[in-house]
Amino acid sequence: xxxxxxxxxxxxxxxxxxxxxxxxxxxxxxxxxxxxxxxxxxxxxxxxxxxxxxxxxxxxxxxxxxxxxxxxxxxxxxxxxxxxxxxxxxxxxxxxxxxxxxxxxxxxxxxxxxxxxxxxxxxxxxxxxxxxxxxxxxxxxxxxxxxxxxxxxxxxxxxxxxxxxxxxxxxxxxxxxxxxxxxxxxxxxxxxxxxxxxxxxx
Numbered sequence: 237x238x239x240x241x242x243x244x245x246x247x248x249x250x251x252x253x254x255x256x257x258x259x260x261x262x263x264x265x266x267x268x269x270x271x272x273x274x275x276x277x278x279x280x281x282x283x284x285x286x287x288x289x290x291x292x293x294x295x296x297x298x299x300x301x302x303x304x305x306x307x308x309x310x311x312x313x314x315x316x317x318x319x320x321x322x323x324x325x326x327x328x329x330x331x332x333x334x335x336x337x338x339x340x341x342x343x344x345x346x347x348x349x350x351x352x353x354x355x356x357x358x359x360x361x362x363x364x365x366x367x368x369x370x371x372x373x374x375x376x377x378x379x380x381x382x383x384x385x386x387x388x389x390x391x392x393x394x395x396x397x398x399x400x401x402x403x404x405x406x407x408x409x410x411x412x413x414x415x416x417x418x419x420x421x422x423x424x425x426x427x428x429x430x431x432x433x434x435x436x437x438x
Contacts, residue, residue: 253322260327266314276307278430284312287425288319292391293359298420299393302400303429309395310364312427317362317393325359332366332379339378348378352385360391367398367406376407380416387419394420 257265268288273281287299299316301309317327330338342351355361371379386392398406400417407413 252324256321256324256326257318260317260321261329262314262318263329264314265318266311267318268312268315271308271311271315276303276429278303278428279308279312280427283425284316284427287316290320290323290325292425293320293325295423296388296391298391298424299427300420300424301393301395301427301429303397303427305397307429309397309427309429312429313362313364313393313395317360320360326357327360327362328355328358329362329364331364333369335363335382336371336375336379339382340375343374343378352382355382356385356389358390360393361386362393362395364395366394366396367403370406370408373408376409376412380407380412383416384419387422392420 268284273279273284292299299313301313303309314329317329321327339348339351342348383392396403400421403417404410404413407416
C-alpha cells in the first residue's frame, strides 16, 4: 500500500514538473550540463552553479547576463530558468520584443491590469534578447512598468548584448533608463559573458 502511495506521489510530482516547464514557454530546453564553460572564460561557473539552487528567487533578486552576441547567454539563462521549474518555481520565458508586443496589445485591448496580475504570479520571468531592437516610447514605458511592478515582488532574469551605459539607445529616455536600471540592479547577480561566439558542440 505504501509503495502504491509513494508511486502516486512521484507521478503527481513529475506531472507537475512537466506542466511547469510547458507553461514556462521555453522555445528550446537547455541544460547546464549541455554548456561548455571552458568556451567562455569570463563566465564564473561557480556563480552559475550557485544560482541553479534558486536561492536568489526566494530572495526576490534579479539576474542579468551581459555580453557580446553568440556567447551563450540565452542558453545559460534558459538552463537556470529550467532549474527553477524543476525546483517548483513558476517561470515564464519571453523574448524582449515579444513581451513588448504583448504589453502593447494588452494596452490596446484595455486588459493591461489583468495581464499585470498574471505576470506577478510568476516567481521568475526571463526576458531574453533585450537590446537587439529599439522600442517606441510607449513600448519602453510599458516594459519599464513590467519590470518596476516586479521590483522586490518577484525575480527578473535578463539577457542583453548592451553595456548598461548603452541602454538609453533602446529605451530612448535617459531618466526612464536610469530608473529601470536602479530597480533591476538592486540586489542583482551579474553574469559577464564576453568572448568569441559560442557554438554548442554537436
